Amino acid sequence: MTDSWTLVADCALVTDSVRSKDTITAENISKTYAEVKAVSDLSFEAKPGEIFGLIGPNGAGKTTTIRMMMNIIAPDSGRILFDGRPLAEADKNKIGYLPEERGLYRKAKLGEVLEYLAAIKGARPQDFRPAIDGWLERFGLSEWKNRKVSDLSKGMAQKAQFIAALAHNPSLVFFDEPFSGLDPLAQDEMLAVMAELKEKGATVLFSTHIMEHAEKICGRILLLNKGRAVLNGPLADIKARYGRNAVQIEFDGDASFVKKLEFVNSVVEYPRWIEVELRQGIDSDELLKAVVGKLKVRRFEVVMPSLHKIFVGLVGNEGLGSNGGASYGQV
Amino acid sequence: MVKSKYIIRHEFRLTAANKTFVVLTILGPFLIFAVTALPTLLAASPGAGIKSNPIAVYGAPKAVQEALQTAFSGMNIQIEPVDSVERAKEGTLSGELGALLVLEAGWPDGGKALWFSKTGADVALYGAAKAALESSARSERIRASGVQPEVADRLLAPTDFDVVKLEPHGEEKAISDQAFLETLMTVLVFIMLLYMTILLYGQMIGRSVVTEKTSKTVEIMLSSVTSRELMMGKIAGLGLAGILQYAVWTLMAFLLNRYIGPLFGLALPAAISMQNMGWLLVFFLLGFFLYASAYAGLGAASEDEQNLGQLAWPLIIFLIVPLVMLNTLVTSPDSTLVVVLSIFPLTSPIVMLARILVSSPPFWQLALCLSLLVVAVVGMMILAAKIFRVGILMTGKRPKLQEVLRWIRVE
Numbered sequence: 001m002t003d004s005w006t007l008v009a010d011c012a013l014v015t016d017s018v019r020s021k022d023t024i025t026a027e028n029i030s031k032t033y034a035e036v037k038a039v040s041d042l043s044f045e046a047k048p049g050e051i052f053g054l055i056g057p058n059g060a061g062k063t064t065t066i067r068m069m070m071n072i073i074a075p076d077s078g079r080i081l082f083d084g085r086p087l088a089e090a091d092k093n094k095i096g097y098l099p100e101e102r103g104l105y106r107k108a109k110l111g112e113v114l115e116y117l118a119a120i121k122g123a124r125p126q127d128f129r130p131a132i133d134g135w136l137e138r139f140g141l142s143e144w145k146n147r148k149v150s151d152l153s154k155g156m157a158q159k160a161q162f163i164a165a166l167a168h169n170p171s172l173v174f175f176d177e178p179f180s181g182l183d184p185l186a187q188d189e190m191l192a193v194m195a196e197l198k199e200k201g202a203t204v205l206f207s208t209h210i211m212e213h214a215e216k217i218c219g220r221i222l223l224l225n226k227g228r229a230v231l232n233g234p235l236a237d238i239k240a241r242y243g244r245n246a247v248q249i250e251f252d253g254d255a256s257f258v259k260k261l262e263f264v265n266s267v268v269e270y271p272r273w274i275e276v277e278l279r280q281g282i283d284s285d286e287l288l289k290a291v292v293g294k295l296k297v298r299r300f301e302v303v304m305p306s307l308h309k310i311f312v313g314l315v316g317n318e319g320l321g322s323n324g325g326a327s328y329g330q331v
Numbered sequence: 332m333v334k335s336k337y338i339i340r341h342e343f344r345l346t347a348a349n350k351t352f353v354v355l356t357i358l359g360p361f362l363i364f365a366v367t368a369l370p371t372l373l374a375a376s377p378g379a380g381i382k383s384n385p386i387a388v389y390g391a392p393k394a395v396q397e398a399l400q401t402a403f404s405g406m407n408i409q410i411e412p413v414d415s416v417e418r419a420k421e422g423t424l425s426g427e428l429g430a431l432l433v434l435e436a437g438w439p440d441g442g443k444a445l446w447f448s449k450t451g452a453d454v455a456l457y458g459a460a461k462a463a464l465e466s467s468a469r470s471e472r473i474r475a476s477g478v479q480p481e482v483a484d485r486l487l488a489p490t491d492f493d494v495v496k497l498e499p500h501g502e503e504k505a506i507s508d509q510a511f512l513e514t515l516m517t518v519l520v521f522i523m524l525l526y527m528t529i530l531l532y533g534q535m536i537g538r539s540v541v542t543e544k545t546s547k548t549v550e551i552m553l554s555s556v557t558s559r560e561l562m563m564g565k566i567a568g569l570g571l572a573g574i575l576q577y578a579v580w581t582l583m584a585f586l587l588n589r590y591i592g593p594l595f596g597l598a599l600p601a602a603i604s605m606q607n608m609g610w611l612l613v614f615f616l617l618g619f620f621l622y623a624s625a626y627a628g629l630g631a632a633s634e635d636e637q638n639l640g641q642l643a644w645p646l647i648i649f650l651i652v653p654l655v656m657l658n659t660l661v662t663s664p665d666s667t668l669v670v671v672l673s674i675f676p677l678t679s680p681i682v683m684l685a686r687i688l689v690s691s692p693p694f695w696q697l698a699l700c701l702s703l704l705v706v707a708v709v710g711m712m713i714l715a716a717k718i719f720r721v722g723i724l725m726t727g728k729r730p731k732l733q734e735v736l737r738w739i740r741v742e
Binding site for chain 2: 073097104108119161
C-alpha cells in the first residue's frame, strides 16, 4: 500500500495479508441491540508483536466489539477469524482478558481464584502455579495469596485482575480500559508488562477512551465512534497525515484570545495548556509573536495534533458521544 | 466439558464452606430426631421436660386424692393436700406449686371442681385432673346407687379399638395413635427439609448468578467458558453439595437408628426407612434441578438481589402451597386435589413424597409424576439457559417481560 494508514470508509475489508499465527481479524462485524446499532460493519486486524488500540468515547461500541472478539456474544453479521480460521470456543484458552468492569470472587482466597481462572482457561497446574507465584511476586502481592479477595485494596484487586488475565500465558490479550482507577506508579507497571508482552510476540489489544494512553503505547489504532470506524491504521502514519501546523503551548495567564486570532483554525483549550491548529500556510512564528507578552509561556512546541484533535476534526464535537465524550488523563 | 469440572468444583467448595450449609448439615438430623422422636418420648413420659412442681388439692376425699395421684404419677407430679386455699393460691402464683385443684363442698353433685393455675393454659395437666375426677365421680355415683364394685368395674371397662393400615400385596399393619403422630411428624420433617433445601439451594444459585453479574466476574468467566457451561457448572456444583448433605443425613439417620437409638430405648419412626430416605433424595434432586434452573434464569434476568427476590415470589408460592396443605396431605392423600398437585411438576416433589410416606400411590401416578418432573427439568434448563445467555450480560436496568421473552426467542 502506498498509504499505510487508511480511512476505514475506503477499506471495507481487511487486507488479505498473510494471516500468521495468533492474528485476530474482524471482518465486517455488526451488532444491533433492540433498535440500537452498537457496532456497524467493522473490520480490523491485530497481529502478534503489536499493541493495537481500540479507541473511542464511551458508548462508541468498544465493549461490544471486544465481547464479539472474545466470542462472548456473536456478531449479527460478519465474522471473527483467529489464526486465519473462524474463532472457536477452544481459542478462548489462548486469550487473556482484562474486562473494563473488574470483579473477582470476593469471598474466595486470592490464590484460589487465580488458579481457578487459569484452570478454566485449560492451563495445566504445573504451568499456571509458578506463573501465578511469579506475577504475585512481581506485583508485591505474594503475602496476599492466602487472604480473601475482599481484603485487597482497590489497587491490589486491579493488579490481581491483571494477573488473572495473564496467568495462563495467553498469546492474545485484551485489555479493556486497563488504567482506569490505577495510580501513576501502577500504570507504569502495567505499561511495562504490556510492552514486555509485545516484545515476546503476543498480540495485545487495548481499548481506552483516554486518547493519550493510546498515543503512548499503540502501534496501530482503530478509532471508533457510534459503532463505526473513523480511522484505522498505524498511529505514526495517521499523525503524519494530520500533523500539520499544530502548536502546543503551556502557560500561565488567560489564553482565551488565541482562538480569536484570525490565522488560528481551531483550539483545544485547558486552563494551563492549549493546542492550536494554524491555518494553511501560517508559520508558527506568527503565533509565538502573538502570545509573547500576553501569556507567560512555559513551553512552546510545534507538534503533530493529538489523537483527540484528529478525532474531533473528523467527526466534530457531537461525535464525542452522550457520556461526556473522550476525556484526557495522564499516563 | 472439562472446564465444567473446575466450575463444579469451585461452586461446590464455595457452598460447602458456607456456614449455613455446615449448620444445616449438622443440625438437620437432630431436627429429624428431635421432632420425630419427641412424640415417642412424650408418650413414654408426658411430664418429661416439664418442671414438675406438686399440685395442691383442696377438699378432695382420700379416694379422689389417690385417683389424682395415680393420674399424675405418670408425669412425675406429686399431689399435695392443702388446708388453705389462699396460701395455695399464693404458692401457685409464686411458682412453688404447679397448680391448685379445689373441690367445692358437695362435689361432685353439689359443688364444682376449680383449677387454678398461673397460665390457665396447662391443658395436659388439667385434662388429666378432669379425667381422673370424672372417673372418680362416676365410680362413686355407681357405688352410691348400690351396684356391686365388680359389676361397676365391668361396666366401666374400656373397649379395644385398633387402626389397621392396608399395604399393597395384602399386608396389614396395625397403627397406634402414636404411630400416626410419628408419621405426621415424619411427613412434616421430610417436607420441611425438602422445602428448605430446594428453596435454599435455589436462592443460592440465584444469588450466585446475580453476584457474578453485578460484580462483573461473569465477563471473565465468559471469556473462558460458554454461558451454558457456567450455568450448568453452578447448578451441578450446588447439586453436589446437596447430595453430600443428604448423604450425611442418611448416614446419621442410619447410625442413630442402629447404634444410638437402642442405647436410649428409642427407635426412629418406621417412616424414616432407607427406602423413604432414597425417595427424599430423588425428589430433592428433581426439585432442586427444576428450581435451581428457574432461579438461574431469574438471577440472570434480575438487576440485583432485591429484584431477584421480587421475581422469585411466584416460584416460592408453589413450594409453600404443599406446606399449607400438610393436614390434607396426611389425612386425604388420595383426594383429587392432592393427586393433581402430586403430578404437577412445581408442587410434585413435596406432595408426592408426602403421599409416599402416608399411603401407597398407584404406580401410574408415581411414573407420571417422575416423567413429568424429568421433562419439566429439561424444559426449564433449556429455557433458563436461553435467558441466562443474554441476561447475564445485561446490566443497569430491570428488563421487562417482553424483553425476556425476546431473549428466549434469540437464536
